[in-house]
Structure formats: C-alpha cells, structure tokens
Amino acid sequence: MAAVSSDLNMVRVTNEEFVKKAEACTPELYKSVVYPESVVEIRKTENDYIEIIKKDDIKNFSRYALKKGDRLCLDFGDHQVGYVTLYLKSVGSPQDAPAFFKLKFGENAREITENSEEYDGWISKGWIQEEYLHVDVLPVKLELPRRYAFRYMELQVIDTSVKWQLVIEETFCTSVTSACEDKVKKLDSENEELQAIDKVSLRTLRNCMQQVFEDGPKRDRRLWLGDLRLQALADYETYQNYNLVKRCLYLFAGQTKDNGQISACLFTEPRLCADDTFLLDYSMFFGPVLLDYYQASGDVETLRELGSSAYRQMELAGEWFDERDLMKNGEGFWAFVDWTEGLNKQTALQGIYIYCIRRVKKIAELLGDKERAEGFVEEIRRKTEAAKKYLLDPYTGLFVSGEQRQINYASQVWMILAEAVTKDEGAQLLDRLLELDPEKGMVSPYMNHHFTEALILCGRKEQALEYIKYYWGGMLHEGADTFWELYNPENPSETPYGNGMVNSYCHAWSCTPAYLFRKYYDM
Ligand code: RAM
Numbered sequence: 357m358a359a360v361s362s363d364l365n366m367v368r369v370t371n372e373e374f375v376k377k378a379e380a381c382t383p384e385l386y387k388s389v390v391y392p393e394s395v396v397e398i399r400k401t402e403n404d405y406i407e408i409i410k411k412d413d414i415k416n417f418s419r420y421a422l423k424k425g426d427r428l429c430l431d432f433g434d435h436q437v438g439y440v441t442l443y444l445k446s447v448g449s450p451q452d453a454p455a456f457f458k459l460k461f462g463e464n465a466r467e468i469t470e471n472s473e474e475y476d477g478w479i480s481k482g483w484i485q486e487e488y489l490h491v492d493v494l495p496v497k498l499e500l501p502r503r504y505a506f507r508y509m510e511l512q513v514i515d516t517s518v519k520w521q522l523v524i525e526e527t528f529c530t531s532v533t534s535a536c537e538d539k540v541k542k543l544d545s546e547n548e549e550l551q552a553i554d555k556v557s558l559r560t561l562r563n564c565m566q567q568v569f570e571d572g573p574k575r576d577r578r579l580w581l582g583d584l585r586l587q588a589l590a591d592y593e594t595y596q597n598y599n600l601v602k603r604c605l606y607l608f609a610g611q612t613k614d615n616g617q618i619s620a621c622l623f624t625e626p627r628l629c630a631d632d633t634f635l636l637d638y639s640m641f642f643g644p645v646l647l648d649y650y651q652a653s654g655d656v657e658t659l660r661e662l663g664s665s666a667y668r669q670m671e672l673a674g675e676w677f678d679e680r681d682l683m684k685n686g687e688g689f690w691a692f693v694d695w696t697e698g699l700n701k702q703t704a705l706q707g708i709y710i711y712c713i714r715r716v717k718k719i720a721e722l723l724g725d726k727e728r729a730e731g732f733v734e735e736i737r738r739k740t741e742a743a744k745k746y747l748l749d750p751y752t753g754l755f756v757s758g759e760q761r762q763i764n765y766a767s768q769v770w771m772i773l774a775e776a777v778t779k780d781e782g783a784q785l786l787d788r789l790l791e792l793d794p795e796k797g798m799v800s801p802y803m804n805h806h807f808t809e810a811l812i813l814c815g816r817k818e819q820a821l822e823y824i825k826y827y828w829g830g831m832l833h834e835g836a837d838t839f840w841e842l843y844n845p846e847n848p849s850e851t852p853y854g855n856g857m858v859n860s861y862c863h864a865w866s867c868t869p870a871y872l873f874r875k876y877y878d879m
Contacts (some may be wrong), residue, residue, distance in 0.1 A: 374610035381603035383534035392430035421521035438531035445495035449519035461485035461506035463861035477855030505573035557870035564864035572860030590871035592652040643716035681742035694803035700758035707770025764796035801866030839866030
C-alpha cells in the first residue's frame, strides 16, 4: 500500500482576488448529444482476452424486451464524458412491481466484465461507475444526475416481474467539454499510425477539459498540478484554451498552505479547497506552468501577479537540500515522478529542481527582478555541480539515486531535461540506460512522456518517434479510444491502487503525442 502524505492540520490561506480571477475564467461547456451506435456483447475469454461482438445496429430498441437477468450493452462509438438520459417503458401486463436494474459504465470493454464486489484496492470503490436503480412508475424519462466517462453502457435487469418486461425506448449522452474542436490544426502527416495516435491523444485531452483540466474524467476528476503542466503544453498546440490554463493557475495560487506552498491538487466544488496532499515536484512545477502559459499567451499581467507564488515554491524546495547541495530523500508519497514501485526519487527531484529553477529564473528576468535572477543562476550552478560530483557513477556513467545508489530511468531523464548534462552527454546517458535497462523502469505515460522528450532534446528524434509508436501505439493495439493513466507494456494489468478496476482510461497526462508531433516535428 502506498503511503499518502497529507497534512491534516493544514491551515489554508485564501487570496480572494485570485479566486475571483479564476472564477471569471470559468468556461462554458460545449454540449453535443450522442446516441449509441450499436448493441454489443462483451465477453472475457478463458485466456483473459476481451471479445466485443457487435450484435445489432440500433434502429429499433423495442425488440429488446428485458426480463430478470437480461443484459443490454450499448456502444456509444467513442469515449464520452457526459450526462445520460434514458427513456424507459414497460411492455406486457401492467407494471406490478418496481423496475430494479443496474447500470454500468465502462471507458473500455474490460470494465463491463469486472465484478465490483471483488474490488479490494486501497482507493475508494466509489469510483467504479455503476448504479442500482428502482423505478416505481413507467414510462419514465430518467436523467442520471452523475457525469460519466464511458464508451459502453450496460443495463442489467435485476428484476421486473414475471408479467412485464423493461424496454429502453431511447437513450443518449449529452457530452460535455471545454475544448473547441475548430481550433485544432490537422496533423500534417500521411502516416496512418501517427494519425491514429494523434486522434486518440486529442480525444484524451478534449475529454479531460472540463471546468478545469481534470486528470481523468472517471477518476480523480480533479485538477493536479503535475498533470496540468502537460495538459497545458498540449492545449497550446491544439485547442488553445488559454483561459482554462489561466483559471487553473489562479486556482492554485488562490489557496495555499499557510507557508505559501501550493498543493498537489485541489477541489473546486462546492467551493475552492486546496487538498492536503503535497508533492514536492508538483509544487515546484507551478513556475514552469506559469512561464509556459506566458510564452503561449503573452499575458504579462498574470505573470506579474503570480510570479511571487512561483518564487515561493522554489524557496520552500530549497529547504530540502543538504550541505552538499544534494536533495534529501523524503518519506512516503513526498514527490510523484512516476508510479514505478520502489522508485527512489531523490536524484530525479534534484533534476526537477534544476529544471524548475531555470524557468523561474526566466520569470525573474522577464519581470526585471535582476537580483533574484542572479541568485537563481548561482543555484543552478551549485545544484548541477553537486549532481555531477556526487550522483554520477564513474563505473556505469549513469546517475544513481538514494542510499542504495539505485539506477533508474527517472534520474537520467530528469538530469537531461534539467540540462545538467550537454546534449551529447545526454545521448550517451540514454544509450547506456537502454543497454542496461534497469529494473526500475517507467509505468505512467507521464514518465514515458519525459523519457520521449529527453530523447528529442538529445537529438534522437527518430528514436523518439519509434518510441511513441511502441508505447502509445501499444495502447492503441489494446483498443484504446483514449490513452490511459497507466500502461506498462511488460505488465498490462499494472496498477498503483491494488486493483485495476479504478484505473482511469482517459488520463490527460497521456495526451502528449499531440503536443510532441506539433512542437518538435512540425507535423
Ligand atoms: C493520481 C492521479 C493524478 C496524479 C496523482 C499523483 O491520483 O492519477 O493524475 O497526478 O495521482
């Protein structure tokens, strides 16, 4: 079980002005009505393979008169995020008992086959999208109050009575998003595989763009700072909803811990509430998100207003270093980096610190804060030197992390992204890394994105493209309509939650091929 570091005695400080600015950027959601395309049967084979059998195009629902134990599974054709309406009626004798049924929603077909009673993970079972409903009087127009993320919806009749059956007369989903499709430039590539990856990336980002950039519309349905950084970068190259990024920045700065630390994630309902989970890397990323936003939008007012929040995160992170200028190792869930079990994060965090302070230095320069910028230059020098002196292992030529001198992917990748090594040194690091292929690999598309970007920065663009085809293409081959929260090609059932039923299959941090293609390949 993973330990969650939360500060239960946390005192929150609210900046009402910032909250107002965030509220003023609340987006209108675009709505579209989507009808199911077909009736399907979803089956799990003996070797755990999921079969989707198309049974019918939907023209006439009334032929499906459902009695006790019957199931009807509808395929909405693509991943949807929205509100479901059902028109239900009875056929046969008068309705002499309530309609009692279960609805189950799946982002992918596997979820439909899973039995939630077997769920034994450590995060809430409440994330599994299913409802048990009683309807006393039919016909009825049932407007489900919750928002679902799904492609498949299954209705299973628990009971009617022996005298009547249940019929779905019509059903549709009112899909919602704050992404405007018209803004997206079509991918300039003839390659069908890349086009397919791009399409799924765009759908992933679009469906996570709601009133904030959600991490995943099934789970956690909330704004996380680390996720935001990648979502915003992809957004600038595609949907260009700058205001949504602005809103998220003001939300994070709008409520902090009393020492000014920005929380890892926040809630917007019923009102803004910064979570009591803190991740050092996520707090530090506030500065880079702010700088990226300014560079994409030119909004200097926001840069000016939020600059000091970015500085504050670096000051607080600075307290984590020892006298040798090395990042100390935290305990429990102190930083994120990746979901790889047993990953030592110390060296990756040293890299992330250098990466962030470079960007916050740029903010200081843009704001004419000369002295601060000079201080940051010195910080970059010291932390980089320390990394090379103490963390670069002379025998393997790779960065090591923690007391056990763990060699992992994350350390090399973040030292490259931090520009702690030159382009050529970085390329050599990656070659050695791939040759060694250490046990501590990468499991989230988030970490895989950073690895891909490291390849690109070291001049390995072709290799990076092949990697995108291997990794994101791998999810496509598994039938993804949107990219996932987690994907380990070597262990497809990997989950950090003790049970994969709550995994999210539309998770925005996996949308970055759409960004990488446009940003680095001019596609
Ligand atoms: C999970 C979510 C989110 C991620 C955090 C660290 O709850 O998947 O995307 O940022 O963990």
